[in-house]
Amino acid sequence: MAENLKLVSDLALILISAGIVTIIFKLLRQPLVLGYIVAGFLVGPHLNIFPTVADIASIEVWSEIGIIFLLFGLGLEFSFKKLFTVGSKAFVTAIIEILSMIAVGVLLGFIMGWGVMESIFLGGMLAMSSTTIIIKAFEDMKLKNEPFVDLTMVVLIIQDVVAVVMMVLLSTAAASKQSAGMEMLMSIVKLVFFLILWFVVGIYVIPTFFKRAKKYINDETLLIISIGLCFGMVIIANNVGFSSALGAFVIGSILSETIESERIINLTKSIKDLFGAIFFVSVGMMIDPQILVQYWKLILSLVIITLVIKAVVSSGAALVAGATLEDAIKTGFTLSQVGEFAFIIASVGVSLGVMPKHIYPVIIAASVITTFTTPYWIKAASPLYLFLDRKLPASTKAQLDAYSLLGRKSGNKNWRSIIVSTLPRVLIFFVLSFAVLVLLFDHLWPFIKELKIGEFLPQWLYNTILAVISLILILPFLYGMVRIKQKTRQMYIDMIEENKANTIVVVVWTLFRFILAGFFVFSILVNFFKYTKWVIVLITIAIILLMMFSGHTLRRLSFLENKFMENLNAKDQTVKK
Secondary structure, X not given: OHHHHHHHHHHXXXXXXXHHHHHHHHHOOOOHHHHHHHHHHHHOOOOOXXXXXXXXXXXXXXXXXXXXXXXXXXHHOXXXXXXXXXXXXXXXXXXXXXXXXXXXXXXXXXXXXXXXHHHHHXXXXXXXXXXXXXXXXXXXXOOOOOHHHHHHHHHHHHHHHHHHHHHHHHHHHHHHOXXXXXXXHHHHHXXXXXXXXXXXXXXXXXHHHHHHOHHHOOHHHHHHHHHHHHHHHHHHHHHOOOOHHHHHHHHHHHHOOOOOHHHHHHHHHHHHHHHHHHHHHXXXXXXXXXXXXXXXXXXXXXXXXXXXXXXXXXHHHHHHOOOOHHXXXXXXXXXXXXXXXXXXXXXXXXXXXXOOOOHHHHHHHHHHHHHHHHHHHHHHHHHHHHHHHHHOOHHHHHHHHHHHHHHHHOOOHHHHHHHHHHHHHHHHHHHHHHHHHHHHHHHHHHHHHHOOHHHHOOHHHHHHHHHHHHHHHHHHHHHHHHOOOHHHHHHHHHHHHHOOOHHHHHHHHHHHHHXXXXXXXXXXXXXXXXXOHHHHHHHHHHHXXXXXXXXXXXXXXXXXXXXXXXXXXXXXXXXXO
16 A cells, blocks of 8 residues: 555656646746656756655656557547648758758768767657648648648658658667667668558457448547557557557557547547656656756757757758758747657667667756757748848849749659559558468468368368468458559550550560569468479469459459548548548
């Protein structure tokens, strides 16, 4: 009982101090996140001016739950569809900015004598900007309708995805105790595979469930289901070797595509705010003044790098991507802070033993300082643009304007449309086909073998039956992989009419899709039959050709894809109504 009371007293101290400090920060018109960090610093074990938290270990548990709800909330505001629809401008900006800041972090890490892994993650953390702070700044400064805002927000979305990947790589590095390139590559492949699988299955199942059970689901039930799904996905993610934060983010992003997303956001907001506050307070508790004094040069270096180099790099990246000079400068200066995702990554890295312990308070200090400067830095962008506009030669400005205009007009629309419409489909159906094979050969067929059903049949007949069942089960996904819709077919025709050289590319891309489908057919046949490889290859080709010429029959199997697309677009259709 005494232990429970100690936990309650610690929670009471955390929440009361957070409440008092955040009120002061509201009066000062400063972000609440900074208030929580300051409150944690005041009641932490390193400063004995005020009453301090007695049991840090229990607070770490609450902090872990806080991370889960923070990532769950971030997922609810995230959209995978935006990643497929973003323009090349935002993608190029984000990639150049992230890679450049990683390079800066690696250089700084080497100067300090760090290893390759620690240096890479230092750069990655410097690349992360604060979505929360930037959105708050846009609201306070009434900038939401500015042209550069959309570009900035999409860059932030891509940064969030990179942050999730970094957490996965941290876990891999901790497990392998080394930064082996193949280990990292396989981790990324594994991440992509599970993200697609979870997303597709989630979009197929969850919206359908909500639709069927709509009349039975009130606010209370929806809240319970949402939190239950969140913790359930956390367990699943942990069981397959990923962090709990990733599981929370994934289920949040799935729920964000349902028609109930707005209700879920409203219902979970208070819980997210509560545990988020506990997390940020726990972050403040980790700040040791002695470490800050010891590493003040590093902190100052990170602040200067973030405010100056990151602003220049981000502005240059946007300019290269085709943004106007004004939008590029405003985007670059807006992104110039160390975001809260950075110290979430630092927290995970330190707990796994991959990152040095002192990096945590150092990153927090840099984040706090750069966050304070964010509104002023955004305001400074306009005067700088006006200054450059006056000083730049007329010929240079004309060249920049022409380049920006070219960036907006360039690009073959057919190519872009084909990539958007076919590549995600091929990738999704490839993952689903692979998942079906894993389920069949790792789980179902071994289970059937244990039942000894094959003892009652000739071996060739038993293998044939299993092969046919495998092919039937995987056929809808293979058809989805190779199917060319009427709209896509017209795009192909337009491309070829535009330039005859495109014929080769169209043919190669089409053949590639059929080869992928053939790979799965071949994998099934080679497991059940002892024919020579060439015979199996010929049988595979025959099956693929049969599938090609049975399009009318197989089209009935596209109900799976139709249902998925219906669920995926249900939210947008509801909004339009």
